[in-house]
Amino acid sequence: MSSTRTPQSTVDIGATNMKRVPSTSLIGRDRHALDVVVDDVTYIVTKAKTKNEKIALLKNVSCAFVHGKVHALMGASGAGKTTLLDVMTTRVTAGEVLGNGVRFGGMPATKALFKTCAAYVEQFDTLLPMLTVQETLNYWAELRARTAEETTEILARVPQIINDLDLTTCKDVIVGDALNRGISGGQAKRTNVALALVTDPDVLFLDEPTSGLDSATSLGIVQMLKNLADSGVTVIATIHSPTSEAFRLFDSLVMLKSGQVAFAGPLNTAVPYLKSLGFAYDDSFNMADFLIATVASEDLDFVQTFKNDAAGQRNVENIKSVMSTKALPPPPQPKVTRGALSKIKTLLKYRTRYNYSNPDFVAARSAGNFLFGFVMMSLFWKIGKPTGEAQDQSTQLNVASLLSMLNILPSFQASGYMPSVVLERAMFYRELDDGVYPLVSYIAYKIIEEGILAIPVSLIAQMMLFLGCGIQGSFFYFWIINYGVMSCGIALAYVCAAAASTMDEANTLLPVYNVVQLLFSGIIIRVESMPKGWAWYRHTLFVRYGWMAQMRNHFKDAPAVFFNDAGEAVDVGDFYGVSNTLTENILAVFGLWLFWIGVAYFTMKYVRHQKR
Ligand SMILES: Nc1ncnc2c1ncn2[C@@H]1O[C@H](COP(=O)(O)OP(=O)(O)OP(=O)(O)O)[C@@H](O)[C@H]1O
Numbered sequence: 150m151s152s153t154r155t156p157q158s159t160v161d162i163g164a165t166n167m168k169r170v171p172s173t174s175l176i177g178r179d180r181h182a183l184d185v186v187v188d189d190v191t192y193i194v195t196k197a198k199t200k201n202e203k204i205a206l207l208k209n210v211s212c213a214f215v216h217g218k219v220h221a222l223m224g225a226s227g228a229g230k231t232t233l234l235d236v237m238t239t240r241v242t243a244g245e246v247l248g249n250g251v252r253f254g255g256m257p258a259t260k261a262l263f264k265t266c267a268a269y270v271e272q273f274d275t276l277l278p279m280l281t282v283q284e285t286l287n288y289w290a291e292l293r294a295r296t297a298e299e300t301t302e303i304l305a306r307v308p309q310i311i312n313d314l315d316l317t318t319c320k321d322v323i324v325g326d327a328l329n330r331g332i333s334g335g336q337a338k339r340t341n342v343a344l345a346l347v348t349d350p351d352v353l354f355l356d357e358p359t360s361g362l363d364s365a366t367s368l369g370i371v372q373m374l375k376n377l378a379d380s381g382v383t384v385i386a387t388i389h390s391p392t393s394e395a396f397r398l399f400d401s402l403v404m405l406k407s408g409q410v411a412f413a414g415p416l417n418t419a420v421p422y423l424k425s426l427g428f429a430y431d432d433s434f435n436m437a438d439f440l441i442a443t444v445a446s447e448d449l450d451f452v453q454t455f456k457n458d459a460a461g462q463r464n465v466e467n468i469k470s471v472m473s474t475k476a477l478p479p480p481p482q483p484k485v486t487r488g489a490l491s492k493i494k495t496l497l498k499y500r501t502r503y504n505y506s507n508p509d510f511v512a513a514r515s516a517g518n519f520l521f522g523f524v525m526m527s528l529f530w531k532i533g534k535p536t537g538e539a540q541d542q543s544t545q546l547n548v549a550s551l552l553s554m555l556n557i558l559p560s561f562q563a564s565g566y567m568p569s570v571v572l573e574r575a576m577f578y579r580e581l582d583d584g585v586y587p588l589v590s591y592i593a594y595k596i597i598e599e600g601i602l603a604i605p606v607s608l609i610a611q612m613m614l615f616l617g618c619g620i621q622g623s624f625f626y627f628w629i630i631n632y633g634v635m636s637c638g639i640a641l642a643y644v645c646a647a648a649a650s651t652m653d654e655a656n657t658l659l660p661v662y663n664v665v666q667l668l669f670s671g672i673i674i675r676v677e678s679m680p681k682g683w684a685w686y687r688h689t690l691f692v693r694y695g696w697m698a699q700m701r702n703h704f705k706d707a708p709a710v711f712f713n714d715a716g717e718a719v720d721v722g723d724f725y726g727v728s729n730t731l732t733e734n735i736l737a738v739f740g741l742w743l744f745w746i747g748v749a750y751f752t753m754k755y756v757r758h759q760k761r
């Protein structure tokens with residue numbers, strides 16, 4: 150137990166960079182007084198290492214958090230604070246919640262209810278690195294708004310929030326990340342708090358909102374939470390080593406020890422309670438440190454003692470009394486008018502604009518195409534011209550190989566589209582959990598974002614190849630087939646990225662599938678020679694349909710200079726077992742594109758790489 154500050158020392162809040170927030174400044178509407186009750190909750194997970202061994206991360210946790218107050222959730226590291234917040238905010242995905250559950254204003258806590266009345270500032274920041282603070286807030290405001298009127302109303306609140314959280318000086322600075330300098334850690338924390346305030350929640354959960362901040366800034370944040378509570382919000386925050394000044398602003402305290410309640414009650418009763426158990430408090434120590442260190446010690450069975458003590462009985466009474474208060478009807482909900490389409494627009498407006506202004510993003514998606522285009526063009530220069538030796542066997546074989554390579558390349562290159570899905574995952578889960586858009590909006594946004602850039606890139610690269618290699622047939626078909634295969638490749642890349650838990654896994658999955666596609670496309674081993682048991686498989690592969698379409702487009706009237714297994718003279722198409730018309734093959738490519746988008750949708754919906 151140690152203390153660096155004495156209770157006598159004071160932090161002059163006027164001298165800090167945080168403003169005292171007028172208690173009305175964040176009130177956007179009539180509050181819905183929502184008390185939160187945790188009623189005998191146990192949370193069990195299977196241990197990650199020994200799969201069949203179960204452990205309870207929370208055991209019979211009961212506590213109540215009334216509205217209009219700031220509640221502190223404390224305990225040693227690993228005591229279960231974040232776990233309890235995750236359970237209260239319906240964020241847990243890994244284990245089983247037993248007991249009577251959590252209630253908001255008398256209603257069982259569900260994801261839907263959480264979305265409409267609560268917000269959660271998580272322990273780890275998940276922000277978009279390329280947006281400025283102001284844009285981050287506008288982006289979030291637009292995503293969260295359910296109607297056009299709400300968009301205007303929420304956007305109008307943003308400047309006030311920026312001001313209240315003293316983000317004015319950094320509002321035009323980008324968030325940044327480990328590689329690109331942006332706002333400071335404390336500013337990022339405050340931006341996260343600001344995000345939660347955007348929707349003016351009735352219940353606000355915060356996981357360590359002050360960690361990593363200097364004492365003056367922390368005090369400012371807690372002061373702001375206090376003002377929010379004064380306006381009727383239920384504020385529940387986990388907190389580590391707050392200064393005594395900041396700590397005193399809390400109204401009540403729940404202390405956890407190994408996932409169990411070791412104390413719950415008004416803050417000013419905590420020290421007297423421990424004193425009554427024989428733990429003397431020397432007020433030269435930081436009060437929060439004293440409480441945490443004492444409860445973490447093994448000097449007493451704090452959980453059982455609290456249960457049997459009058460303080461524990463008061464906690465039980467308090468929960469009963471909160472539960473017996475008449476539950477309010479759920480907050481009135483606006484008729485949602487902003488659907489999936491409007492959310493796609495918001496995603497494109499903020500994210501695509503910034504991705505496109507990033508040279509790395511654009512280069513990664515175009516340089517490869519041009520480079521390959523150049524190499525292939527010089528290697529196969531004018532090979533496809535329809536006269537003289539272009540008609541002989543050897544040249545036709547070379548052209549068939551060229552068309553096959555051109556066709557498989559976009560599918561291999563689609564690996565470049567996987568990192569965005571894997572790296573954005575934490576952000577994506579948070580946005581999905583907060584219900585700011587339906588999954589279909591996210592997928593459509595990704596496809597549009599990539600598709601828009603893919604059009605000019607493939608047009609230029611294909612034009613180089615069409616002219617340079619002397620490809621015959623229609624340029625439009627030559628291009629649209631390539632674009633179709635590229636789109637299939639991107640959708641397939643999303644499936645791999647969504648199914649894989651890491652980039653390494655994704656990087657293994659995609660090439661494996663693509664090599665199989667190449668093997669079955671009909672160029673490496675001719676259809677006639679494929680074992681019967683395997684021959685059907687080619688019908689499922691977009692790379693094969695793309696190649697057959699390219700063959701149909703280029704070789705219209707090729708002479709029959711090949712011989713099939715029966716010794717009959719056939720043209721190159723028949724030799725390779727090319728089937729279907731040009732149009733049928735193109736339709737098959739786009740049909741498979743829709744299929745893979747569907748698979749990507751279900752993979753993102755049902756495969757969750759988050760265990761909490
Ligand atoms: N899936 C899991 N399997 C096993 N143990 C887990 C699992 N998830 C969490 N834990 C453990 O549960 C305990 C509670 O974790 P939690 O993150 O809630 O702690 P905390 O009180 O928030 O700590 P901190 O103050 O360090 O953030 C920790 O001991 C952690 O190691």
Ligand SMILES: [Mg+2]
Nearest residue numbers: 230231272356
């Ligand atoms: Mg934690």
